[in-house]
Amino acid sequence: MTDRELHQLLHERVADVDWAGGREVTASAWERAGRIRRRRASGVAAGAAAAVAAVAVALAGVPGLDRSAPPSGPAPGPSSPQTPGDGADSPAPDAVAPGRLPGADRTAPNARFRGWPVFHGPLPSEEEALPRVASPFPQVVDLSGPAPALGEQPIRAALAAYALVDGEGGRRLLLLAPDGSLRSVDVSQVPPFDDGSGSDVSVAHEAVLSPTGLHLAFPQPESVLVLTLATGEWRTVDTGDAPTVGLRWLGEHDLWLPPSSQGGAGPLYDVRTGRRVGALRQEGPEGPFGAGASYGRWRSSAGGTAQSWTGVPDLPLPPGQSGLAEVLLVEGWEPDDGALLVLGSSGSGEGARPGRCCGVRFWLDEQTVVYQSDQAPHRLVAWRVGSRALGLVATIEGVDTEREELVSSYALLAR
Numbered sequence: 307m308t309d310r311e312l313h314q315l316l317h318e319r320v321a322d323v324d325w326a327g328g329r330e331v332t333a334s335a336w337e338r339a340g341r342i343r344r345r346r347a348s349g350v351a352a353g354a355a356a357a358v359a360a361v362a363v364a365l366a367g368v369p370g371l372d373r374s375a376p377p378s379g380p381a382p383g384p385s386s387p388q389t390p391g392d393g394a395d396s397p398a399p400d401a402v403a404p405g406r407l408p409g410a411d412r413t414a415p416n417a418r419f420r421g422w423p424v425f426h427g428p429l430p431s432e433e434e435a436l437p438r439v440a441s442p443f444p445q446v447v448d449l450s451g452p453a454p455a456l457g458e459q460p461i462r463a464a465l466a467a468y469a470l471v472d473g474e475g476g477r478r479l480l481l482l483a484p485d486g487s488l489r490s491v492d493v494s495q496v497p498p499f500d501d502g503s504g505s506d507v508s509v510a511h512e513a514v515l516s517p518t519g520l521h522l523a524f525p526q527p528e529s530v531l532v533l534t535l536a537t538g539e540w541r542t543v544d545t546g547d548a549p550t551v552g553l554r555w556l557g558e559h560d561l562w563l564p565p566s567s568q569g570g571a572g573p574l575y576d577v578r579t580g581r582r583v584g585a586l587r588q589e590g591p592e593g594p595f596g597a598g599a600s601y602g603r604w605r606s607s608a609g610g611t612a613q614s615w616t617g618v619p620d621l622p623l624p625p626g627q628s629g630l631a632e633v634l635l636v637e638g639w640e641p642d643d644g645a646l647l648v649l650g651s652s653g654s655g656e657g658a659r660p661g662r663c664c665g666v667r668f669w670l671d672e673q674t675v676v677y678q679s680d681q682a683p684h685r686l687v688a689w690r691v692g693s694r695a696l697g698l699v700a701t702i703e704g705v706d707t708e709r710e711e712l713v714s715s716y717a718l719l720a721r
Contacts, residue, residue, distance in 0.1 A: 401438040402697070404674035408437060409694035416694075417622035419646060420594040426624045427634070427649040427689070428696055429657040430681050439688045439697035441670055442719065444486035449712075450704030453480050453488035461489060462536040463519035469510040469713040470705065477509050479522075481535070495540070496524045496531055501551045510713040511553075512603050512665070518558050519717035521577055525550035530561060532577045543580045548573050554603065562586055591637035593644070598630070602665035607720045608672040609691060610638035616661045621648055629653025632663050634677055636691045645692045649677075669720040670699070678714055682707045 404410075415423035428436060438445065442465060449468055464481040471477050475498070479491040499508035508524050515522060524531040530543045530550055549566040556562045556574065560583065564572045571585035590604040591611045598618035605612050613635050621631040629651040637644050649664050650657040664677045670688055676699055679685045686699035705712050 401440040403440050404670055404688060404690055404695070404697065407439065407688075407690055407695035407697045409696070410690050412694040413692055415645075416624075419621055422594050422644055422646050423692065424622050424646045424648055425689075425692075425694060427647045428687070429624075429650065430659060430679065431657075433679055433685050433687055433698060434701070436687065436696050436698040439670065439674075439699050441688075441699050442484060443482075443686065443700040445700060447482060447486075447700055447702045448704045449480055449488070449702065451488055453490040456481065456489045456491050456535065457538055459489060460536060460538065463717065464489070464515060464535060465519060465717055465719075467491075467515040467522065467715040468702075469514065469715075470710045471506065471510045471713070472709050472711070475506070477506070479509050479514070481515075491522065491533070493524070497526065499524075499526050499551075507551060510711070512713065512715050513554050514713075515715040515717055516558070516577070517555050517718035517721075521559075523553060523555075523561060523577070525553050530575070530577075532561075532580075541577065541580055543575050543577060545573070545575065556586070562588070564588075591635055593635040593637060593646070595635075598633075600635075601662050605666050605668055605675070605718065607669035607675075607718075608639075609669065609675070609720075610636050610643055612636045612666045612669070612675045612691075614662070614665045614677065616663075617652060621646070623648060623651055624657060627651045627653070627657050629658075632659050632661070634664065634666060634675070634689065636675060643692070647689050667714065668716040668718055671720045674720075678702075680712075684712060684714075 416426045417424040466482040468480045481489040498506040501507040522533040532541045548563045571587040574584045617630045632649045634647040650659045652661045684702040688697045
């Protein structure tokens with residue numbers, strides 16, 4: 307890669323960034339550019355490496371730069387702080403690595419849609435029988451199990467956060483520790499916050515857990531409450547009139563508040579200081595769809611950006627199905643890396659799923675994305691992008707589906 311190519315690559319990835327704050331260079335654009343550089347790493351000349359080093363040195367003076375990996379926590383124990391990936395339970399004896407799942411070498415799609423390869427996902431009834439995937443998660447996450455208070459048995463970071471809410475204003479927030487145990491979080495000091503539709507999203511939202519698993523974020527009118535797990539410290543991030551309902555995380559410590567209307571940039575805040583550090587204009591992947599709607603968070607890794615869509619017409623559905631499709635879209639960093647996983651129709655017949663059935667949750671590695679199937683019992687299902695390989699990560703039990711709604715949030719395991 308020449309100096310000129312590197313410059314063009316950085317330019318295309320930071321075109322929408324407000325450079326005044328500086329941080330978003332590292333929090334979003336620099337990470338994306340880095341992923342593409344790694345994908346093009348074969349055959350890179352020494353001169354290109356020197357150019358990258360020169361840019362890195364130049365960025366070292368940017369205010370707020372934080373490109374270091376999260377520090378390792380102490381050895382795990384019942385009351386020891388832990389970090390995602392530290393001391394997790396051993397995988398099931400029959401669990402296999404994502405790259406060794408049956409079908410990982412079968413890359414021929416079931417069909418094509420406007421040039422995009424289309425793969426057919428499992429029926430809801432087939433998910434339980436999928437082969438087990440090795441992961442940091444236990445085979446079963448039982449939310450009815452013991453959950454000591456976070457303050458009594460602290461953890462440094464969490465793999466996941468599970469909000470359970472009922473129609474009477476009841477709220478519970480549980481954390482999944484790296485060793486598979488649970489912790490409960492006292493959210494009594496978090497006031498309810500209506501998103502405008504009558505739903506309380508103060509605790510129950512998909513971005514409550516930071517990508518590192520170190521922080522929890524609770525939107526409020528004109529502010530966001532942030533809890534640091536390891537210390538139990540609460541901080542209020544004042545946001546003024548910026549809408550907080552759709553808050554998202556960028557990088558390791560930055561909160562992004564997307565604008566409520568099309569156009570414009572949303573502010574970025576460093577949760578460690580509570581200060582505004584810039585603004586960003588960003589959009590999720592659109593894919594080849596002319597209709598339908600995206601939902602939930604989009605999640606990015608070195609493999610691309612994944613987003614769930616509902617109500618998509620004209621997609622090639624599995625045999626025996628008809629109607630609008632539920633689909634997982636992966637938009638790669640290279641033009642030919644995109645792929646679609648059709649998860650069934652939201653109509654009727656065998657394999658039909660409810661709308662918004664299968665939100666993207668996290669990447670297990672650079673090529674394996676995980677969605678959560680929201681038909682009881684909830685399941686985390688992995689797809690080796692661009693192949694017919696599918697596997698079961700975990701089953702989530704202990705939810706009273708007749709009176710409780712589960713809203714999940716996950717740390718970012720692969721970056």
